[in-house]
Amino acid sequence: MTQESERRGARPASRAIAALAVTAVLAAVLFVYLPESAYPWVKAFHIIAVIAWMAGMLYLPRLFVYHADADRGSIQSETFKVMERRLLRAIINPAMTATWVLGLWLAWKVFAFQGGWLHAKIALVFLLSGVHGYLSAAVRRFAEDRNDKPARHWRMVNEIPTLLMIGIVILVVVKPF
Ligand code: HEM
Numbered sequence: 001m002t003q004e005s006e007r008r009g010a011r012p013a014s015r016a017i018a019a020l021a022v023t024a025v026l027a028a029v030l031f032v033y034l035p036e037s038a039y040p041w042v043k044a045f046h047i048i049a050v051i052a053w054m055a056g057m058l059y060l061p062r063l064f065v066y067h068a069d070a071d072r073g074s075i076q077s078e079t080f081k082v083m084e085r086r087l088l089r090a091i092i093n094p095a096m097t098a099t100w101v102l103g104l105w106l107a108w109k110v111f112a113f114q115g116g117w118l119h120a121k122i123a124l125v126f127l128l129s130g131v132h133g134y135l136s137a138a139v140r141r142f143a144e145d146r147n148d149k150p151a152r153h154w155r156m157v158n159e160i161p162t163l164l165m166i167g168i169v170i171l172v173v174v175k176p177f
Contacts, residue, residue, distance in 0.1 A: 012137065023097050027104040036109055042102050049098035056092035057128070057161040060084065060135050064142065064154035072145045084139045096132055100125075116177040121168055128164045131157075 034042065067080040107113055107122070134157075141147050170176070 012140070016133065019093070019097065023100045023104075026097070026101045027108075030101060030105045031108055034105065034109070039106070039110055042105055046099065046102035046106060049095050049102060052091055052095035053099050054161065054165055056087055056095060057132065057135070058158070060087055060092065060139070061154045061158040061161075063087070064138060064147075064149075065151045065158070067142055068147060068149065068151040068154055077145075081143050084142060088136060088139050092132065092135075096129065100129075115175065117171045117175040120177075121171040124164050124168045124171070128161060128168070131160050131164070 030042075063080055063084055067077065067084070070077040070080060103125070107118055111118055138147065138149075
């Protein structure tokens with residue numbers, strides 16, 4: 001197997017499992033070592049991580065809109081591939097892990113996982129993480145010139161993180177139930 005195919009072959013499912021394991025271990029370590037008095041700091045970094053994650057989740061499908069219309073093999077298409085891969089690996093993936101780890105600490109240590117708003121929020125964050133998985137798979141398909149979805153599809157996908165974000169922020173700030 002060549003180095004390139006080994007790199008690409010690092011199976012998406014095992015990568016996702018590894019990411020979940022890292023998230024769970026980091027959350028447990030923080031839970032044990034960070035006292036409750038760290039609450040404002042953890043919340044501040046949670047919000048910073050959320051901003052970075054959402055910036056990427058809103059920008060990536062925008063790139064797909066333009067990439068879908070670029071000719072395969074063209075300079076534009078190859079440039080989009082680099083931009084998409086870097087955005088996913090350098091910003092979106094680490095920001096999602098940090099959001100989950102710090103969010104779980106807050107939910108566990110400060111709220112003991114109690115509250116309808118918190119359960120509903122976590123459900124919406126699961127959906128958002130599912131969209132994240134869908135976009136990661138699309139980055140791989142675009143990288144291999146296998147995207148078969150039109151720009152219109154990516155324009156619509158672009159709206160989903162926005163809608164989920166609105167619901168999540170209202171739930172955590174207003175806490176309606
Ligand atoms: C990964 C799962 C997540 C969990 C378990 C979680 C949990 C929490 C908890 C328990 C708080 C503290 C609430 C308070 O102090 O009143 C919080 C704050 C916050 N979260 Fe999350 N969160 C998660 C992901 C997200 C996401 C994806 C977003 C936005 C898209 C988000 C946006 C916020 C905001 C804006 C605050 C500050 C709210 C305030 O201070 O009034 N969180 N989160």
